[in-house]
Amino acid sequence: MARPTVIAHRGFAGVAPENTVEAATRAADREETAMIEIDVQPAACGTPVVVHDERLAGSRDGRPLTDATGFVRETPLEALREARVLGTDATVPTLAELLAAVPETVGVNVELKASGTRERRPGESLPPAECAERRAVWQPFVDRVVADCAAFGGDLLLSSFCEGAIAALRESAPYAAAPLLGDDLVAGLEIARRYDCEAIHPPRNAVLETADDGGWDTDLERDIVEVAHDEGRTVNAWTARNWVQFDALAAAGVDGIIADYPGLS
Numbered sequence: 658m659a660r661p662t663v664i665a666h667r668g669f670a671g672v673a674p675e676n677t678v679e680a681a682t683r684a685a686d687r688e689e690t691a692m693i694e695i696d697v698q699p700a701a702c703g704t705p706v707v708v709h710d711e712r713l714a715g716s717r718d719g720r721p722l723t724d725a726t727g728f729v730r731e732t733p734l735e736a737l738r739e740a741r742v743l744g745t746d747a748t749v750p751t752l753a754e755l756l757a758a759v760p761e762t763v764g765v766n767v768e769l770k771a772s773g774t775r776e777r778r779p780g781e782s783l784p785p786a787e788c789a790e791r792r793a794v795w796q797p798f799v800d801r802v803v804a805d806c807a808a809f810g811g812d813l814l815l816s817s818f819c820e821g822a823i824a825a826l827r828e829s830a831p832y833a834a835a836p837l838l839g840d841d842l843v844a845g846l847e848i849a850r851r852y853d854c855e856a857i858h859p860p861r862n863a864v865l866e867t868a869d870d871g872g873w874d875t876d877l878e879r880d881i882v883e884v885a886h887d888e889g890r891t892v893n894a895w896t897a898r899n900w901v902q903f904d905a906l907a908a909a910g911v912d913g914i915i916a917d918y919p920g921l922s
């Protein structure tokens with residue numbers, strides 16, 4: 658059985674300050690790492706920055722995500738650059754800064770996390786008029802992301818929970834795209850088909866439960882991996898946190914595994 662490729666979730670968030678240059682470069686130094694997954698959203702000025710939560714005062718296992726407060730979308734870029742991540746000296750980087758630090762031998766999965774507005778509509782397959790509205794909301798930020806990605810010579814995959822982001826990407830650049838699937842697997846597959854996406858990113862439990870006929874989604878009649886492969890799409894599952902989960906996903910036939918820790922493969 659071929660082993661799935663390893664995608665370092667936020668730069669292996671289990672062992673490094675997530676979504677930082679330090680995490681990305683450490684992950685890139687590991688021979689097993691095929692790709693690094695990061696999250697982007699806009700600072701107050703619209704510059705793409707690499708951070709997951711919409712609030713800087715989020716928490717990870719009781720530890721503050723950063724030493725700053727407020728919404729990322731309302732925070733000046735200068736203040737974001739000074740925010741320390743998870744009690745370390747690492748700071749919130751811009752997308753351009755992080756990509757400049759990653760060797761082009763390692764791919765980068767850029768997740769379009771937020772557009773700078775409160776409403777996101779994640780996981781929904783939208784009617785045409787609403788989709789057009791959401792695409793217009795996402796387009797300015799997606800264009801900024803695409804511009805920052807242009808200088809990176811390695812493989813790029815852009816993903817999002819939001820159909821508006823995928824629609825805006827297809828207007829901007831020919832990068833590979835992947836919808837992140839939530840509870841509604843059918844909606845996620847509809848988005849993948851609508852935009853001819855090269856991959857899908859389903860959650861770990863959806864892969865394992867549909868493979869075992871566990872009834873994750875009663876409207877999906879077949880294993881999610883089988884469906885995607887029949888349609889010619891790569892399947893990258895999220896998120897493995899131990900080797901038992903990694904091996905179960907590998908046995909289910911996924912192509913890539915987004916992992917919190919190195920060494921699980």
